[in-house]
Amino acid sequence: MDEFMTSRLPDDGAGWIAIGLSDDVPAGCVTGVVLAGRQLALWRDGEGAPHLWEDRCPHRGMRMSLGFVRGNDLACLYHGWRFDGAGQCRQIPAHPELKVSARICMKTFDVAERGGMLWGWHGRDRATGAPEVAASGTAVRSIHAAVPAGAMRVMLEETPGEFFYGLGQLLPVGGHPDLFSLTMEDGTGELVLALQPISSAQCAVHAVLRGQADAALRAECARRMGWLRDSAERGHDDRQGADT
Amino acid sequence: MTLTTDPVALDAWYAVATASEVTHRPDRTRLLGQDIAIDRCRDTGAIRVRPVLHGGEYGDPLPVIERYACVFTTFGNPDTPIVEIEEAGEPDRRVVPCGWFTIRSSGPRIVENFLDMAHFPYVHTDILGSEPNTDVGPYRAEIRADVDEVWATGCHFWQPRGAATERDGSGMMMHIDYRVPSPFIVMLYRVAPSAPDRRDAIALFIQPMGEELCRAQPVEFLVDEISTHTELLHFEQVIFLQDRLILENQVPRRLPLDGQAEIPTRADTASVAYRRWLAAKGLGYGTILPHGQGERA
Numbered sequence: 082m083d084e085f086m087t088s089r090l091p092d093d094g095a096g097w098i099a100i101g102l103s104d105d106v107p108a109g110c111v112t113g114v115v116l117a118g119r120q121l122a123l124w125r126d127g128e129g130a131p132h133l134w135e136d137r138c139p140h141r142g143m144r145m146s147l148g149f150v151r152g153n154d155l156a157c158l159y160h161g162w163r164f165d166g167a168g169q170c171r172q173i174p175a176h177p178e179l180k181v182s183a184r185i186c187m188k189t190f191d192v193a194e195r196g197g198m199l200w201g202w203h204g205r206d207r208a209t210g211a212p213e214v215a216a217s218g219t220a221v222r223s224i225h226a227a228v229p230a231g232a233m234r235v236m237l238e239e240t241p242g243e244f245f246y247g248l249g250q251l252l253p254v255g256g257h258p259d260l261f262s263l264t265m266e267d268g269t270g271e272l273v274l275a276l277q278p279i280s281s282a283q284c285a286v287h288a289v290l291r292g293q294a295d296a297a298l299r300a301e302c303a304r305r306m307g308w309l310r311d312s313a314e315r316g317h318d319d320r321q322g323a324d325t
Numbered sequence: 326m327t328l329t330t331d332p333v334a335l336d337a338w339y340a341v342a343t344a345s346e347v348t349h350r351p352d353r354t355r356l357l358g359q360d361i362a363i364d365r366c367r368d369t370g371a372i373r374v375r376p377v378l379h380g381g382e383y384g385d386p387l388p389v390i391e392r393y394a395c396v397f398t399t400f401g402n403p404d405t406p407i408v409e410i411e412e413a414g415e416p417d418r419r420v421v422p423c424g425w426f427t428i429r430s431s432g433p434r435i436v437e438n439f440l441d442m443a444h445f446p447y448v449h450t451d452i453l454g455s456e457p458n459t460d461v462g463p464y465r466a467e468i469r470a471d472v473d474e475v476w477a478t479g480c481h482f483w484q485p486r487g488a489a490t491e492r493d494g495s496g497m498m499m500h501i502d503y504r505v506p507s508p509f510i511v512m513l514y515r516v517a518p519s520a521p522d523r524r525d526a527i528a529l530f531i532q533p534m535g536e537e538l539c540r541a542q543p544v545e546f547l548v549d550e551i552s553t554h555t556e557l558l559h560f561e562q563v564i565f566l567q568d569r570l571i572l573e574n575q576v577p578r579r580l581p582l583d584g585q586a587e588i589p590t591r592a593d594t595a596s597v598a599y600r601r602w603l604a605a606k607g608l609g610y611g612t613i614l615p616h617g618q619g620e621r622a
Contacts, residue, residue: 120576139588141437142575159571161447161459174459175443175592185588 095204097212098259099275099287103197104220106131111155113146115279116201121190122146123199126153126166133192133201134168139185197289198275213257214273218289221272222303224310225285230259230278233286233313237261237274244309248272248302269293272302286310326535328359328376328400334610335401337507340530340542342396343422347372355534356398357610361387363396374398393544394422395530405473408506412526412546421545421554423561425532428541430572431611432509432533433580435541437599438568439511439529440503442482443592448567451485451494458483458496461592468602475505475602477595489552489560490519505599508608509533517548525549536611537578541565583615 100114100123111124113136122136122145132155136146143159150156154163154171163172168187173179191202195211197218202208226233241251245263251274254260259276270292277285288306290299329335334357341356342363351362360377372391376384390397390407397407412418428435438444443461445454466477480501486492487499497518504512509531517525526546533539543561552560581587582604589597603612 137576140590141587142577142581143571144574144576147570147574158447159575160441160443161456173590174446174456175461176590177460179590 095202095206095209096257097193097200097208098203099198099212099277099285100133100192100201101199102220102223102287102289103194103199103218105223106199109150111146111148111150113144114201115277116190117203117278118280120144120146121201122148122155123192123201124148124150124155126150126155128153130166131192131194131199132166132168133190134164135188135190138162139170139187145187196273196291198287213254214260214275215291218273218291219294219299221288221290221299222306223285223287224306225279225283226310226313227283228313228316229281230276230284232316233276233284234258236309236313236316237276237286243312244305245272248305265293265298270298326355326358326360329357329536329610331357331608331610332401333508333606333608334533336399336403337401337509338390338397338399338403338407339509339532340393340395340397341374341532342372343425343542344372344391344394344396345422347396353377354532354540357400357533358535359400361398372396393528393530394420395542395544405507408510408512408528410512410526410528410546412524415546417548419545419547419549419557421547421557423543423545423558423565425540425542426565426569428539428569428572429537429578430539430575431537431579432531432539433599433603433608433611434572434575434578435529435531435539435568436505436509436511437580437596438572439513440477440505440595440599441593442480442501443590444571445482445484448571449564452564453484453487454482455485455496463591464594466594466598468598468605472506475503475595475598477503477598480595487515488518488525488549489556490549503595505602508603508606519551520548523548533611577613579611579613581613582618583613586613 106125108125108129114121114123120136122134125131136144138157143157147158148155153166156163161174164187165171168189170181170185191208193200193212196214197220200212245251249263249266251261251263254262261274263272270290273289275287347363347365349365349367351364353362361374362377363374365372372389374387374389378384387398392407446456446459464480468475481498484499485496486494500516502514512528514524514526517523528544529541531539531541582600
């Protein structure tokens with residue numbers, strides 16, 4: 082695992098990490114995400130419950146993020162092996178009559194949905210508590226930037242006015258290095274940003290609105306997120322250029 | 326990239342070009358990590374394969390054999406000749422090289438994919454298979470020590486459109502035998518749909534450029550008076566591009582030979598035999614050898 086991943090969270094590195102916006106993974110869909118340097122498959126079953134698994138079928142190593150959802154199961158694209166929500170393989174189509182061994186199962190990770198975002202638990206033990214954000218949230222936008230999370234964190238801490246002027250003041254949320262909050266100057270709402278480290282060269286920032294979240298405000302906040310990404314990448318390129 | 330030191334990989338024949346496409350202008354490619362150039366000598370017209378050394382000059386020519394519409398070469402001293410495909414000598418056979426595919430995966434993963442019937446309904450939907458006909462019935466897989474090949478015989482699978490000739494998609498039970506004559510060559514024999522008393526042969530020649538990057542060309546030896554050349558190419562192109570989507574998304578790209586690394590079922594009997602055969606040979610190129618076996622270059 083990359084070093085930057087292990088050092089960033091308090092208490093032996095365990096904690097919730099935002100992995101996407103709730104709206105971006107509809108029921109019956111699967112996608113690939115990175116949690117603390119690990120490739121995972123994030124999917125929602127037919128009833129909308131989220132699941133977070135190792136992105137690898139135990140049969141022949143196929144990425145489950147390219148699989149397909151049937152009912153409340155995720156099936157592998159290669160041979161159609163079906164796994165239930167708990168990660169247990171329930172059906173091997175090549176042998177429809179076979180009772181599948183209990184040892185054929187997925188490695189699963191704890192996932193939570195809160196504040197309009199999906200969260201994955203990073204830690205040796207199972208998850209404790211819920212992500213420390215308010216329960217509600219309206220999706221604004223996720224950005225992916227070609228800079229490490231550390232560089233993005235510094236920008237959000239030191240120069241938030243460059244991106245969010247006229248809206249309000251962006252402040253770190255106490256005790257959580259990857260959460261930021263901006264209360265609108267007119268007091269009608271709050272913009273919440275969650276930073277997701279992806280690799281030593283990439284990160285994502287997920288943004289949601291609480292309270293007032295009309296289309297005009299969402300569009301304005303989404304535009305600012307685009308500025309944040311562009312500026313982070315430009316600044317990072319400039320710094321890299323100056324180093325060489 | 327430099328040439329591998331894996332002796333099993335070195336001592337094998339590899340198809341590296343389609344013979345009819347070789348010209349006087351050297352064509353650069355790569356085999357087992359070594360850059361090579363393939364051209365036709367202006368004086369003799371003979372095909373040459375030469376390593377490209379640092380600085381761009383050519384090394385001594387490698388052995389060349391033109392066969393099955395392809396140019397074969399080797400860096401080592403193979404103790405077996407290039408696979409013998411008897412059907413290729415029959416006068417009414419159509420020999421159809423279907424073109425090269427570049428695949429970001431290991432050769433052994435590509436071989437294993439070719440040996441696999443269980444993926445037909447999911448990867449080649451409504452062509453080589455379709456739900457609910459997903460059953461893989463019992464078949465026999467064996468390592469034939471006398472010829473040092475892997476065979477899977479008595480394979481059968483219900484196919485909606487198993488060959489280019491099967492246009493209406495009404496489907497048939499296809500009977501197939503699989504053969505692995507060399508770690509990077511895999512074949513199948515099937516009843517020719519348009520001549521049921523004879524068998525088509527299809528070979529997949531894999532050119533491992535690196536451990537996790539290959540070119541591969543299917544060459545068909547068909548009894549088929551119906552399909553046009555273009556139809557045959559289109560058919561194989563669709564199939565192999567579908568397989569490429571799978572092959573480039575398997576983790577890890579190299580084939581694990583440890584029996585515990587991935588979980589097989591009865592349908593994978595051929596794959597299990599192939600993995601055992603490779604492990605017994607000690608092939609480390611494009612594979613992950615069981616712990617404690619072999620040393621990686």
